[in-house]
Amino acid sequence: MNAGEGVQRDHEILRATLDAAEAALAQGREAWSALREACATLLKRLEGHVQREAEVVASCREQLRAAGVDAARLEHDDEYRYLRAINRLFMAEPECAFAGIQPALAVLVANLRRRMEEQETILFPLMKRHPGAAARSAPLELTPTMTVNRVLRQYPSTHATLERLVDLSYEAYDPLDEVAWRHGMDCEALLAMLGQAICSNDR
Numbered sequence: 001m002n003a004g005e006g007v008q009r010d011h012e013i014l015r016a017t018l019d020a021a022e023a024a025l026a027q028g029r030e031a032w033s034a035l036r037e038a039c040a041t042l043l044k045r046l047e048g049h050v051q052r053e054a055e056v057v058a059s060c061r062e063q064l065r066a067a068g069v070d071a072a073r074l075e076h077d078d079e080y081r082y083l084r085a086i087n088r089l090f091m092a093e094p095e096c097a098f099a100g101i102q103p104a105l106a107v108l109v110a111n112l113r114r115r116m117e118e119q120e121t122i123l124f125p126l127m128k129r130h131p132g133a134a135a136r137s138a139p140l141e142l143t144p145t146m147t148v149n150r151v152l153r154q155y156p157s158t159h160a161t162l163e164r165l166v167d168l169s170y171e172a173y174d175p176l177d178e179v180a181w182r183h184g185m186d187c188e189a190l191l192a193m194l195g196q197a198i199c200s201n202d203r
């Protein structure tokens with residue numbers, strides 16, 4: 001199974017997990033434990049999928065750009081952030097939390113299904129046509145508006161540098177220019193450090 005087939009397989013597994021979450025949701029509060037378990041599993045699987053998919057997308061970035069496809073618009077970032085928030089709601093008592101979880105999870109399920117369909121229609125055909133493209137052969141793409149998470153997914157070798165400079169627990173979804181400003185750094189200097197980390201890893 002190549003990387004493109006792997007992310008397609010991820011989608012099938014995610015859909016099965018969404019089915020389980022919806023089934024638990026339909027049973028109401030009695031299925032609280034099953035619902036909590038399904039949401040935790042979904043978060044874990046989505047997290048792994050996001051990493052794998054970003055690597056595949058990065059490997060054919062040039063082809064996507066040439067086709068006019070904005071891969072960033074099709075990522076799962078919003079669903080992942082939303083699902084994390086839903087999982088935090090399970091820390092409250094079921095009587096209080098269920099009323100909030102029920103509508104939020106219904107929205108998440110619909111959005112995640114729609115995003116996967118978009119990816120399968122727009123992104124995946126391109127990825128399948130260019131399975132051999134290598135991420136490291138693509139030109140370096142680092143911009144001030146990229147979020148910390150996006151940099152980490154696209155360039156895993158920046159992890160040590162970012163971990164040293166940034167609070168990854170709270171700033172993962174913030175853009176680099178904002179993070180630099182918050183930590184009193186020059187954004188250009190931050191970009192240069194990250195570029196160096198990527199180039200060092202490529203040697």
Ligand SMILES: [Fe+2]
Pocket residue numbers: 007011049053076116119
């Ligand atoms: Fe996906």
